[in-house]
Amino acid sequence: MTRLDTIELEGMLPRVFVSESIPASDVWRGKVVFRRGDRYLVEAASGGGKSSMCAYIYGLRDDYEGELRFNGKDVRGFGISEWQSLRREHIAYLPQELSLFPELTALQNIELKSTLTGGVRRERIEEWLHELGIDSRRNYPVGRMSIGQQQRVGIIRAICQPFDFILLDEPVSHLDEENNRKAAEIIMAEAQRQGAGIISTSVGNPLLLAEPERLKL
Numbered sequence: 001m002t003r004l005d006t007i008e009l010e011g012m013l014p015r016v017f018v019s020e021s022i023p024a025s026d027v028w029r030g031k032v033v034f035r036r037g038d039r040y041l042v043e044a045a046s047g048g049g050k051s052s053m054c055a056y057i058y059g060l061r062d063d064y065e066g067e068l069r070f071n072g073k074d075v076r077g078f079g080i081s082e083w084q085s086l087r088r089e090h091i092a093y094l095p096q097e098l099s100l101f102p103e104l105t106a107l108q109n110i111e112l113k114s115t116l117t118g119g120v121r122r123e124r125i126e127e128w129l130h131e132l133g134i135d136s137r138r139n140y141p142v143g144r145m146s147i148g149q150q151q152r153v154g155i156i157r158a159i160c161q162p163f164d165f166i167l168l169d170e171p172v173s174h175l176d177e178e179n180n181r182k183a184a185e186i187i188m189a190e191a192q193r194q195g196a197g198i199i200s201t202s203v204g205n206p207l208l209l210a211e212p213e214r215l216k217l
């Protein structure tokens with residue numbers, strides 16, 4: 001795959017919801033096409049399935065009904081090597097739980113990802129740390145940083161790789177408005193540089209994306 005242009009969800013529903021009555025949704029049981037280059041905000045109540053949707057798109061789970069298609073191809077046919085290359089070159093992901101290594105420093109966590117994916121220069125990472133106000137914590141183990149500081153490390157780690165789409169699961173739940181705005185600017189600038197789409201979820205403190213398409217989960 002040279003570029004991932006579209007992610008389509010059609011008739012999708014987490015199996016756990018099949019026998020339950022769920023609120024009306026733009027996504028579940030519907031048809032949604034996420035397009036590279038566009039910005040999306042997926043908003044839902046807690047337990048609405050945001051993390052499940054991200055896990056399906058990142059290939060971590062497949063406990064759903066319906067179809068998920070990348071560039072029109074059903075992902076159920078993808079093997080391990082296809083998912084590996086998708087994650088290395090086409091889809092960046094910031095999980096809600098961040099999945100940082102607590103004993104490694106902020107810089108080590110970021111550089112680990114950047115080195116593995118042939119991502120960005122060290123100077124660029126330093127600039128992002130500075131812009132997000134955590135450069136003084138760059139050599140701190142992330143396990144000793146606040147959750148909001150860890151979210152900022154996670155955001156930088158997520159964008160320091162090549163991607164056609166970036167999936168952000170409640171990325172700014174612990175950030176104040178100013179840091180939210182800065183994070184959004186950095187993510188939008190990097191997505192624009194790479195021609196990528198942004199899909200961000202929220203339960204109430206949305207990433208401040210410019211004019212996103214809003215979907216209710």
Ligand SMILES: Nc1ncnc2c1ncn2[C@@H]1O[C@H](COP(=O)(O)OP(=O)(O)OP(=O)(O)O)[C@@H](O)[C@H]1O
Pocket residue numbers: 014016044045046047048049050051052053061063096203
């Ligand atoms: N790994 C899993 N396998 C099967 N079902 C799961 C799994 N993880 C979560 N679920 C179920 O799917 C439903 C949606 O959970 P999910 O974590 O996707 O919601 P969420 O919208 O991200 O919630 P929150 O905002 O509270 O994080 C829940 O009812 C949960 O029990």
